[in-house]
Amino acid sequence: GNSVTQMEGPVTLSEEAFLTINCTYTATGYPSLFWYVQYPGEGLQLLLKATKADDKGSNKGFEATYRKETTSFHLEKGSVQVSDSAVYFCALSVKEGSYIPTFGRGTSLIVHP
Amino acid sequence: DVKVTQSSRYLVKRTGEKVFLECVQDMDHENMFWYRQDPGLGLRLIYFSYDVKMKEKGDIPEGYSVSREKKERFSLILESASTNQTSMYLCASSPPETNSYEQYFGPGTRLTVT
Helix, strand or coil, rough: EEEEECCCCCCEECCCCCCEEEEEEEECEEEEEEEEEEECCCEEEEEEECCCCCCCECCCCEEEECCCCCCEEEECCCCCCHHCCCCEEEEEEEECCCCEEEECCEEEEEECC | CCCECCCCCCCCCCCCCCCEEEEEEECCCCCEEEEEEECCEEEEEEECCCCEEEEEEEECCCCCEEEEECCCEEEEEECCCCCCHHHEEEEEEEECCCCCCEEECCEEEEECCC
């Protein structure tokens, strides 16, 4: 089956620090990969995505590269802000049978001033 | 922009009550989903629907039912609420087969059953 593993949190950083949140996956077919973000008290929203190997998704200073050889999709940001404090979910969808997404358990990021 | 709305942000119900959670999307999406989110467990799929009057069980359907009478509306029903159904409930929709299948989420309903 499909699965997504992401690093446990919370990840606590100071403002302007470099961020990496690791995400690895297993999939029975060729997946599309996503990062969603959930700000406090809100639903999830799509942060970025990549649909094929070596694609780089980017948005709001965040980046992630689809690495098929290592089955990974790590999220990075060069300089985090307090406003980036949220929960980040890695997810995949595979177009075989159904494309119900598989989510990781989420990683909480706390950024201190 | 796609907009997914949920009928309530916060809801408090008593054990044994019948509870309706409503979700409406405005982008003519075929696919709609109900999840519950609990600390340490991430998102768990309760039910989903590919079309009007069509429903499929997700990973944790026990104690829940759904209704989809119109394309834009997907309702989650707790027939007899129990305290272990206290949770955050998230609705989502997604367009028909595309290259990437991303989901669009509502703001969530935090349900407390006392």
